[in-house]
Amino acid sequence: MTLAQLRALIAVADHGGFTAAADLIGMSQPAVSRAISSLEREVGAPLFVRHRDGIALTEAGRRALARAREVLRNFDLIRVEVAAAAGEITGMLRVASLPSATGTLIAHRLRAFTDRYPQVQIRLFEGVDDDVRAWLCQGAAEVGVVTLPAPGLHTVPLNTHEMVAVLPEGHCLAGQESVHITDLTGRPFILTTAGCRPLIMNAAREADVQLDIAFEAGGQSAILEMVAAGLGVSIVPTLGLPADLGPVVTRPLEPRTTRSLALAVPSLANCGPAVRAFLDQHAETAP
Template identity: 30%
Template sequence: MNLEHLRIFTHAAELGSFTKAAGALGLAQPTVSRIISELEEEWGGPLFYRTGRGATLSELGQEALGKAQALLRDFEQISEDLRAFGRLPNGNVSIGLPPSLIPSVLPDLLNQLLRDRPGIRLRVYEGFSEQIERWLSDGTLDLGIASKYGTDDKPHEHPPKGGALMLSSRLVLAGRAAGWTLPPEIDFPQLAGIPLVLPAIPNGLRMVVEAVAKRMKLKLSIIAEVDSILAQRELVLNCGCYILKAPHTFAVEEREGLLASSVLRNPCFNRHAVLMTGQQPLSRASRDVAGRVTAILRRLSRR
């Protein structure tokens, strides 16, 4: 017995005629009769009752038909899966990114997909970590990058469930390069009196900065609460204020001499980028995108 024998048997059963089955399969009628007889001999009983108007299934034949159809369906699915494996991944992938990582991650990711995976279409959601985690939990996103903050004396403990730590960086104080006089590294207490622009609570960065300031009994001069990265940039360049950021955020502005920065210390502040997945198993396209995002973040960490 082989799969071709099962196909011949199922055709004969479904059509109720050896002659019709032979015609549908492009075989001679005696060939169909011979194979059915061989199956009956192997399975130990008649599969059909022959009548003048065709053939009807016996009790054994009815049992055999259900099992043969299931086996053929499984084989077809295996064949389709293997054929699909040889094709490039395709489909929609929803990914959430924090504003600070969009310039560093998104152009590189999209250019790779356009070059290597034209069948994958990104749906990009911009949001802070709390939003991204909500979108992952409710199924809006397939993938998301969340930012977790800590200090050297109180590091962020572990990536959340379903997350993998991809990138760690020390935060810096940044401001307009023109007239910059601060040293390469500054102690956190030196922020007192410096006009700061920070995101609003419950942003993770804001909360860890506030916690350290409270512990040190330090009063910060927060002149504006601004969540938008682009708005922060405009305020720094045009209003003489300062922001706290990861080194790769506004890297172009620093290379062009528009912004300058000093690394915070005592304590050092760390930003951890965590790649997270949603509740459902990832598709091949989502796994492909996740691998590319991981590689991009790891390249950033080596800079």
């Protein structure tokens, strides 16, 4: 078993194919295929199942992938820890973020970090909360933006912002200064599938409201487009809302509901030098 085989396994799993993996790690496609085949022979089990739409990990592959990430992370840490002992921060920083947080909260932090530590390479992943937590747990990312609470992760507060009602322009509730969550009863509701979902459902339960969930959507932009089309009303976080909402209006939500975001790592004790430096930089600039 070689490091090249493990790197090929991770690349194929992350990018869903041999050609994309080859481009990423600088190997030819046949070489990646041979590396996976030889690894499968060594472990005595298929790691991927091939089908018409691509490939997918087997159960053995999922377990091997988790261990491969751990092995390579520890191997790469040898170099960066030695460099850190000499006062030099190097290596790779893999950051997982929510789309609404990337431009508003993370981009300027990454820019300041790269200015300060130019020898650290940055990789940014974007996804919903479940994606971010999975990437952190699987080792695909070292630090991520999560919605609190986040059990099982070490978190550092990042930002707290309001949740607001979102209505089509001209809606009967749009003339109110604020919208009580009970006002949404009996109206077609567009529910997010992302991390705000538990917050919204909890607010409805506490107000003894049964939302009429007509549609579900993941991204904030999709929800805004559906509201603009008159398909329903919704509740979204203010973070990441565009300045121009078009034929959509927002109103403060009652009772007041907030979403809190944090930077999260699986374990503070096991953070590499680049992650520790990123968290330290955040602590320096936090209000």
